[in-house]
Amino acid sequence: MTPEGKTPESQNAAGELWTQGVIEQNRRWLLAYLYAVTGDRALAEDLVQETFVIAYQKRDEFRKGEAFGAWLRGIAKNVARRALETRVRRPTLRLNEAAWTAMDLRAASLEQDHVNPDYQENRLSLLRRCLGKLTDRSRRIIDARYNEGLDTVSLAKRYGLSAASIPVILHRARTAISACIRRGLALTPWGGGL
Amino acid sequence: MTPDELDGLLIQYLQGEIDAASLERLNAYLNENPQAAARLVELSDEELLLLEGVNQGSGVHSSIRSSRRLRHLISPARTGDRTAAFLAAGGLAAAFFIAVALASRGPERDVVVVPRTIPEPPVTIQRPPQPRVQALQGEAPTPAVPRPEVPPAPPPSPELPKADPKPAPPAPAAPQPERRPEPRPVPGTIPAAAVVAKVESITGGAVITQAGVRKVVPGTQDLLAGEGVETSGLTQVSFVDATRLELTSDTEIRDVHETVRGGKGKRLIVVRGTLSAEVVKQPAGLPMVILTPHAEATVLGTTLKIVVDGGSTRLEVTEGRVRFMRLSDRKAVDVTAGHFAVAAVGVEFNSKDLPIDEILLAPGSRVVVYGNHWKGVRDEKAFSGVAFEAIQTWHGATTPAYDLMKKKELGRVEFMFRADGGKDYHVWVRGLCLENPEPRIERWRYDLAALEFQDADATSKHLPLIDGRAYSFNGFGMKEGYWWVGANADDNSDAKNPVTIRFARTGIQVLRVYPIETPMRFDAVWLSATQKTRPDANQRGPVRPPK
Numbered sequence: 001m002t003p004e005g006k007t008p009e010s011q012n013a014a015g016e017l018w019t020q021g022v023i024e025q026n027r028r029w030l031l032a033y034l035y036a037v038t039g040d041r042a043l044a045e046d047l048v049q050e051t052f053v054i055a056y057q058k059r060d061e062f063r064k065g066e067a068f069g070a071w072l073r074g075i076a077k078n079v080a081r082r083a084l085e086t087r088v089r090r091p092t093l094r095l096n097e098a099a100w101t102a103m104d105l106r107a108a109s110l111e112q113d114h115v116n117p118d119y120q121e122n123r124l125s126l127l128r129r130c131l132g133k134l135t136d137r138s139r140r141i142i143d144a145r146y147n148e149g150l151d152t153v154s155l156a157k158r159y160g161l162s163a164a165s166i167p168v169i170l171h172r173a174r175t176a177i178s179a180c181i182r183r184g185l186a187l188t189p190w191g192g193g194l
Numbered sequence: 195m196t197p198d199e200l201d202g203l204l205i206q207y208l209q210g211e212i213d214a215a216s217l218e219r220l221n222a223y224l225n226e227n228p229q230a231a232a233r234l235v236e237l238s239d240e241e242l243l244l245l246e247g248v249n250q251g252s253g254v255h256s257s258i259r260s261s262r263r264l265r266h267l268i269s270p271a272r273t274g275d276r277t278a279a280f281l282a283a284g285g286l287a288a289a290f291f292i293a294v295a296l297a298s299r300g301p302e303r304d305v306v307v308v309p310r311t312i313p314e315p316p317v318t319i320q321r322p323p324q325p326r327v328q329a330l331q332g333e334a335p336t337p338a339v340p341r342p343e344v345p346p347a348p349p350p351s352p353e354l355p356k357a358d359p360k361p362a363p364p365a366p367a368a369p370q371p372e373r374r375p376e377p378r379p380v381p382g383t384i385p386a387a388a389v390v391a392k393v394e395s396i397t398g399g400a401v402i403t404q405a406g407v408r409k410v411v412p413g414t415q416d417l418l419a420g421e422g423v424e425t426s427g428l429t430q431v432s433f434v435d436a437t438r439l440e441l442t443s444d445t446e447i448r449d450v451h452e453t454v455r456g457g458k459g460k461r462l463i464v465v466r467g468t469l470s471a472e473v474v475k476q477p478a479g480l481p482m483v484i485l486t487p488h489a490e491a492t493v494l495g496t497t498l499k500i501v502v503d504g505g506s507t508r509l510e511v512t513e514g515r516v517r518f519m520r521l522s523d524r525k526a527v528d529v530t531a532g533h534f535a536v537a538a539v540g541v542e543f544n545s546k547d548l549p550i551d552e553i554l555l556a557p558g559s560r561v562v563v564y565g566n567h568w569k570g571v572r573d574e575k576a577f578s579g580v581a582f583e584a585i586q587t588w589h590g591a592t593t594p595a596y597d598l599m600k601k602k603e604l605g606r607v608e609f610m611f612r613a614d615g616g617k618d619y620h621v622w623v624r625g626l627c628l629e630n631p632e633p634r635i636e637r638w639r640y641d642l643a644a645l646e647f648q649d650a651d652a653t654s655k656h657l658p659l660i661d662g663r664a665y666s667f668n669g670f671g672m673k674e675g676y677w678w679v680g681a682n683a684d685d686n687s688d689a690k691n692p693v694t695i696r697f698a699r700t701g702i703q704v705l706r707v708y709p710i711e712t713p714m715r716f717d718a719v720w721l722s723a724t725q726k727t728r729p730d731a732n733q734r735g736p737v738r739p740p741k
Contacts, residue, residue, distance in 0.1 A: 110235065
C-alpha cells in the first residue's frame with residue numbers, strides 16, 4: 001500500500017499514474033532485478049531510468065486493473081535484453097526463458113515487499129543493527145568491501161589473509177546479516193508477513 | 195552445485211569478479227535450475243542494501259536521499275505544479291524528466307544522461323505573524339494562540355539548557371539575513387557558533403529560530419548550537435554522526451546541541467508537534483536527551499517517534515530502548531522496541547505494546563508453501579503480479595479436500611506475522627474462481643479456501659470447519675476477477691459480517707490457507723481491526739481520511 005492507501009493501478013487517468021510516488025515505490029526492486037540481469041550496477045541504474053522513460057511514454061497503453069509492477073517488469077525485461085545484446089561487451093549470462101521467468105517471479109516478490117513505504121528504511125535500520133553483531137574483523141572487511149570498494153586481492157593484502165579466505169569471510173558475514181535482517185523483518189507489523 | 199557454491203558464483207558475477215569458465219558453469223546451472231536464477235535477484239537486492247547501508251557517503255546513498263525527498267514532494271496532498279515539484283526534487287526525478295524530454299525530442303537514445311542533482315529554487319514561506327508558544331520553564335501561554343492547555347510547569351531539567359523564557363515578538367517570514375546573529379553561549383557546550391546539524395526543508399517550509407529571530411530555510415541550512423526549528427511542512431535535521439530527525443508540519447524544536455566530549459550528549463527540546471528520530475549509537479555515557487513539556491527521553495541509539503500536544507507527550511519506540519521520564523513526578527520507565535508510553539497528568543505511566551491494526555499478507559519471501567496443491571503463478575491482475583493458484587479439483591466435491599486436510603496431507607500456504615492478542619481482526623481474502631462451467635451458476639462449486647489460525651478463536655458467528663480453527667471463505671465465483679471475500683459470499687452475508695478472529699496472545703502468529711474448492715487463486719489476506727465491511731476489489735489496506 002502506498003502511504004496514502006492508493007495504488008498506482010488506481011491512478012491510470014492520463015499522467016496521474018506518475019504522481020503517486022510510482023518511481024519511488026518501484027525503483028528499488030526494479031534496480032535489483034536489472035542488476036541481477038546485467039551483473040552491472042551502473043548499467044542497471046541507467047536501465048531503470050530507461051524503463052521509467054518508456055513506461056511514461058507508453059502510459060496510455062497501461063490498462064486499468066492490470067498489475068503495474070508486472071507491466072513495468074515487462075518493459076524492463078525488454079530494455080535489459082536489448083542492452084545485453086547491444087551495449088555489453090563483456091561476457092554475460094544468457095538465460096533461457098524458464099530462468100527469466102523465475103527471476104521475474106522473484107522480482108514480483110521484491111515489489112510486494114517494497115509496497116510498504118517503510119520497508120527499505122526498516123531494512124536499513126536492521127542492517128545497521130546486524131552489522132553490530134558481526135565480529136570485529138568481519139565488520140571491518142565488510143566495511144572495506146562495500147564502503148571503500150576494495151576487491152578480494154586488496155582485502156587480502158590489507159588484512160594479511162589469503163585471497164581464498166576473503167570470499168569465505170564475506171560470504172559468512174553476508175549470510176549472517178541476511179538472516180539477522182530476515183528475523184528482524186518478521187517481527188515488524190504491517191507488511192511483516194509479506 | 196551446493197547452495198554456498200552457487201551463492202559464491204552469483205556474488206562474483208554481481209561484483210564483476212567472475213572468470214569466463216565460472217561464468218559458463220554458472221550460466222549452465224541457472225538454465226538447468228531456474229530457481230537458482232531467482233536467488234540471483236535475492237542476492238542482487240541484498241548487495242544493493244549493503245552498498246546503501248554500509249556506504250553512507252556513496253552516490254547510491256545520495257540517490258536514495260533524493261528519492262526520499264521525491265516521495266514527499268510528489269505527495270497527492272501537495273497542490274500546484276507537479277512538474278515543478280519533480281524538478282525541485284533533484285536526483286532521479288530530474289533525471290527522469292530530463293530523459294523524458296530528451297526521448298520525446300529525438301530518436302531513441304541508447305543511454306540516458308543522468309545528472310545527479312540540479313539546483314533547487316529557494317523556498318519562501320508566506321506565513322502570518324505567529325506568537326511563540328509557551329516555553330518550558332513555566333511561562334504562561336500566549337493568550338492569543340488557541341493551543342491546547344499545557345500542564346503545570348515542569349521542574350527545570352538539570353541536564354538541559356533552559357529554553358528562551360520570554361515569548362519572541364511576532365515575526366513574519368523574513369528574507370534571510372546576510373549575517374547570522376551570534377548564538378547564545380551556553381556554558382559547558384561546544385562554542386556557540388558551531389554548526390550542529392543541517393536543516394533541510396522537504397515540503398512546506400521551515401524557519402530556524404533563535405532568540406526571537408526567524409530565518410527561512412532555503413532548501414538546506416546549517417543549524418547552529420542553541421538554535422531551534424519551526425516547521426510548516428516536512429523537515430529533516432541531520433547531525434554529523436548520521437543521527438536524523440524528521441519533523442512534521444507545525445512542529446517546533448529548540449535549543450539543539452551536539453555532543454561535547456567530556457560534557458553532555460546531544461540534546462534538544464520538542465515544544466510541540468511530531469518528531470521522528472533515527473539516533474545512531476551515541477558515545478558511552480553521552481546519551482541524546484530529548485526534553486518535552488511533559489517528559490524527558492534519554493536515548494543511546496534507537497528509532498523513535500515523539501508526539502507532543504498540549505497535554506501530553508507520547509513516545510513510540512521502533513528499535514532499541516529509551517529511558518522515558520515523566521517530569522511531573524520524575525517517574526521513569528524503559529520503553530523498548532514495539533512499545534509506547536504517554537506522559538501526561540492523570541494518565542497511567544507505563545510502557546505498552548504498540549497497536550498492530552492492519553496486516554496484509556501476500557505472496558512473498560516470508561511465506562512457506564507446503565505440498566503441491568498451491569503454487570505461485572504470475573498473474574497480471576494480482577496485486578503484485580503473483581498469486582497462489584490451486585488447480586487440483588475434485589469435480590466440485592469438497593469431501594476429498596477436507597479428508598486430506600484432516601489427515602494433514604492437504605497442501606497449504608503458511609504465513610507468519612506479528613499481531614496483537616485480544617484484538618478483533620476482520621479477515622478478508624482476495625481471490626478469484628478459475629472455473630467457467632455452463633451454466634455459470636455452477637461456479638459455486640469451485641471457489642472455496644479454508645483459513646486456519648493458530649491460537650485464535652472467532653469472535654463472529656462463524657463455525658469452524660471440521661474440528662480445527664479453520665474457517666471457510668467461499669463464493670469467489672460470484673463475481674468475475676479478484677475481489678474480497680470475508681466468509682460466505684454466495685449469499686453476500688459476509689459483506690458486513692466477515693470472519694472475525696482474536697489471537698490468544700500478542701506476538702508471532704501463524705495462518706494457513708488450504709484449497710478446498712478449486713481451481714481458484716488468491717493474492718492477499720488482509721487482517722484488519724477497522725475494515726468491517728467488504729473492501730473495494732482493488733483496495734489494499736485501510737483508506738485513510740484525507741488530511
